[in-house]
Amino acid sequence: MTTTPWKTDQWFTSPWNWEPEVRAQLNFPTKIKIHDVSLRDGEQQTGLIFTRKEKVAIAKALAEAGVHRIEGSMPAVHPDDEAALKDIAALGLKSEIFSFARCMPADVKKAKECGVTGIITEIPSSDHIIQNAYGKTMDWAIKSSIETTQAAKEAGLYTVFFTIDSTRTPMDRYLDIVDEVATKGHMDALTVADSFGGCTPHSFALLFKKLKARFNKPIEIHCHEDYGLGVANTITALANGASVAHVTVGAIGERAGNVPLECVVLALKTLYGVDLGIKTERLFGLARLVEKVGKFKLMPNKPIVGESLYRVESGIVAMFHRRCRSVEPLECMPFAPELVGLPKMEIVLGKGSGVASVDEFLEKRRVKGVTDEQKLDIVMRVKDLSIKKKDLITGKEFDAILKGVLGANGKNGRKKKR
Numbered sequence: 001m002t003t004t005p006w007k008t009d010q011w012f013t014s015p016w017n018w019e020p021e022v023r024a025q026l027n028f029p030t031k032i033k034i035h036d037v038s039l040r041d042g043e044q045q046t047g048l049i050f051t052r053k054e055k056v057a058i059a060k061a062l063a064e065a066g067v068h069r070i071e072g073s074m075p076a077v078h079p080d081d082e083a084a085l086k087d088i089a090a091l092g093l094k095s096e097i098f099s100f101a102r103c104m105p106a107d108v109k110k111a112k113e114c115g116v117t118g119i120i121t122e123i124p125s126s127d128h129i130i131q132n133a134y135g136k137t138m139d140w141a142i143k144s145s146i147e148t149t150q151a152a153k154e155a156g157l158y159t160v161f162f163t164i165d166s167t168r169t170p171m172d173r174y175l176d177i178v179d180e181v182a183t184k185g186h187m188d189a190l191t192v193a194d195s196f197g198g199c200t201p202h203s204f205a206l207l208f209k210k211l212k213a214r215f216n217k218p219i220e221i222h223c224h225e226d227y228g229l230g231v232a233n234t235i236t237a238l239a240n241g242a243s244v245a246h247v248t249v250g251a252i253g254e255r256a257g258n259v260p261l262e263c264v265v266l267a268l269k270t271l272y273g274v275d276l277g278i279k280t281e282r283l284f285g286l287a288r289l290v291e292k293v294g295k296f297k298l299m300p301n302k303p304i305v306g307e308s309l310y311r312v313e314s315g316i317v318a319m320f321h322r323r324c325r326s327v328e329p330l331e332c333m334p335f336a337p338e339l340v341g342l343p344k345m346e347i348v349l350g351k352g353s354g355v356a357s358v359d360e361f362l363e364k365r366r367v368k369g370v371t372d373e374q375k376l377d378i379v380m381r382v383k384d385l386s387i388k389k390k391d392l393i394t395g396k397e398f399d400a401i402l403k404g405v406l407g408a409n410g411k412n413g414r415k416k417k418r
Helices: 052-066 079-089 105-114 127-134 138-154 170-184 199-213 230-239 261-271 278-296 315-324 355-364 372-389 393-406
Strands: 033-036 069-073 096-102 118-124 158-164 189-195 221-225 244-247
Touching: 033 221, 033 315, 052 069, 052 079, 069 079, 079 096, 079 105, 096 105, 105 118, 105 138, 118 127, 127 138, 127 199, 138 158, 158 170, 170 199, 170 393, 189 199, 189 244, 199 221, 199 230, 221 278, 221 355, 230 244, 230 261, 244 261, 261 278, 278 355, 315 355, 355 372, 355 393, 372 393
Parallel strands: 033 069, 033 244, 069 096, 096 118, 118 158, 158 189, 189 221, 221 244
Antiparallel strands: none
16 A cells, blocks of 8 residues: 555545544455445436336446446336346346345245346334334334245345334334344345435444444445435445445435445545445446436536536636646645546636636637736636626637637727726
8 A cells, every 4th residue: 555545646635534543443344345226226316217228238337337236126116127127137247236125025036037146125124114104013024024034045045134214213123123033034134224314424333333243244334315424424334344335326316315336436445545446437437327318417516426526617726727737736636537537627717717717728729928917808708708698608709708809919908898
């Protein structure tokens, strides 16, 4: 490992992350897997639909990026989902292919017929949601879990017991419920689900210590972004012994979405020194693929994969970038764009632009001899047009502004307002 793991030729983060007192708190497993749920939980985003063909294309891209496990679908939802799962399982991808299922033996049978190697079988784990949302009892939930997990074992499937609403159950009550299912049924691994995003990293630190002390089974973490804590919660769980992180591309999913694949993978790699073997240079392309087939747009400034992430409008940042890019290119960015497949940093023109921004565009056009006064004139015209458009300025619009300021002989300036 480099002597400055916080600063390499690909990223520049905080040395505080590597203080001995900080590192002493981290207990990452030797091997961590990424379990992508974009094709099932991600598709629960309102209005988002992936066709059978599109699910196969996304699965291929995930596998090419090195994602360890892909939750191909929940076959009970629709015949198209069942067909897509069969198609994906038949591809022979390096990724493990899993199915999602209700705690029903019939769902296990259907998953087995699709050719998957593992199954995530779900059941609510809080008394209140069982009573209020399902109209059932905890006895029903435990009985169903025991029957279904035993059926999954008999089917030869790697069985992950997924507990809906884990984090709104009293902790000791939750541990007892899991213990009963693990003892009377079958559990190759347990998934803790923060189904409504209402847990904190500090709470997960405590829970996972208790889970590891009580169960000699792999623990998986499935979080949601309702409070924007999903990534922090997931990494905290991993740092306390969880060995599988459930994620989606671009944080797609119900309500505020699931935990973004790209954030977990890159944060682990660059902030914690935990390389999962994911081809991070494919992350930007994955996000664009999911956008394209899903017919929606991610936030342009979305962490790691936003299209406008490294498009610089601010005049002062443009100045920083121009001064640093040939000396210390990572001075004004936490990671190099090529690390995740982003386009190179680009200076653009808008309301926030300054003289340094104009200098960039003048240099690209090899225009010399522009005075400081003329540059300020250009800046103000750029700002005025950007405000009027409520958008950035195009190259053609800049050329028109330049012509208006310099004119044919390069001497005329901006007309004063009366």
